[in-house]
Amino acid sequence: MLSINEIHQGDCRNLLKQIEPNSIALSVWSPPYFVGKEYEKYLSYEDWVELLTETIKLHYNILKPGGFLAINIADILCFPDPAIPKFQSRNISMQRSPITKEQILQAKAENPDLNRNQLAALLGCSEQTIDRRLNGNNIRGGKYETQTRVHLVGNIIEQAGYEAKLYMYDRRIWKKDPSWMNSKWHNSSYRAVSEYEDIYILWKPGETVVNRDKLTSQEWTSWGSRAVWEFSSVRANREHEAMFPVELPKRLIKLLTEPEDIVLDCFMGSGTTAIAAILEKRNYIGTELLEEYVVLAKRNIEEEKKKIEMKNRQLKLALVSY
Structure with missing residues (x-):
């Protein structure tokens, strides 16, 4: 069995089989988006769909009855598709x-x-x-670029979950900073600039204890019972190409788990979910395919632990002085 409070290197589809059954209270992760990032270039579209669906289906065995799987993803997937007829917009x-x-x-x-x-x-x-x-516009010799396919992801997630007997429970929308402002989409088409992502929440059948005391009344009002969550994106993805802010997993962890529960992230990346779990006094298990990101995640986790330890020392000194 995989040990808790560790980041384990390897393909999550192999590692999830080594997690103790019925032990995970919440799995929260953001998979590769299939948008051409360096770390996902090995995937074809078919590979990507297989990765997403297999990972979802492997959760039935490891989630606690009544537990949750939360997937953060941009619902509109965009990628070149040679099968679409080629026409160039006249801008x-x-x-x-x-x-x-x-x-x-x-x-x-x-x-x-x-x-x-x-x-x-x-x-x-x-x-x-x-x-x-x-x-054609800006085309020499009649050569046209491959058209962009716009494809919705939510149905893939829902269907994979349904086949695994994990049922759609809720969906939250993360309103983030507008992106792609300098892209060719923004300049040469009628397509909208992306400014939100979805968080799909699947549920494993079992008793779910609803405890509103986990949040303050202000938290319930501002985000606990709200469909749209608004907070900024990570300003600079220097360490990892696709970092999400700690606020995202932190809210899910606080809302859907209890202290000492185990939180899983199958695509740990820079370690954000583990840090959120530590901040909320939960345990975690992380899996990550690439060794460089395992090293990065562990370093970030240790740095966060040092910050927490320093803050606790300062608090104790303040109390003694008082």
């Missing part, structure tokens, strides 16, 4: 020349013997503008 707002495709076609019809350079001189624009208008 009028970014065109430097006012010359339109219709004007070029009219000029060609009236002057069939003119080549592209001559047409450009006639219309007072560059030959590149002629090529772009006729062959």
Whole structure:
């Protein structure tokens, strides 16, 4: 059996089988999003779906009856899909020349013997503008980029859970800082800028004790019973490409577990969930595929423990002085 309060290296699909059955009060994690991060480039779309569904299904055996699985993920998955017909948007707002495709076609019809350079001189624009208008926006030689597939993830999670007899219990929305402000989506399509992620909460059948005393009345009012949680993203992902703020697992741990319960994170990354568990006086088990992140998580956990120890010492000194 995997020991508690440790980060274990390896594929979570193998390591979850080594966790004591019916021992995990809450599993909270954020899987690879399949958006091209360095640590997920080994996954095809099919591999990614298999990783997500298998990991969910392995939770039935290890969760306590009445326990929870919380998955933080951006519900809209976006990735290149060669199967989608290729069309290039004509972004009028970014065109430097006012010359339109219709004007070029009219000029060609009236002057069939003119080549592209001559047409450009006639219309007072560059030959590149002629090529772009006729062959697609910012495209040379008629080559079009692979289209982006926009795919919802929630149904994958719900179906995998249902097949494992883990049932959808709740969904919270994390409203974060808007992202992708400088991306081609923001500049050249009607797609919205991403500014929230979902937290899907699955439940293993069994008695769940509801104890509102775990939160203060202010906490219940501000977030405990609210569907939308608003707090900032991690400002700089220098240590890991996809860090979430400690507030996210901390709220879930405080809401859905009791002191001394065991909290699991299958994709531990930089150690955020373990730190949240320590802050809330819970135990934890972490699994992580890459050795460099195991080392990183352990270092961050030890640094947090030192901060807690220093704070406790200062508190004791303050009490003695008082």
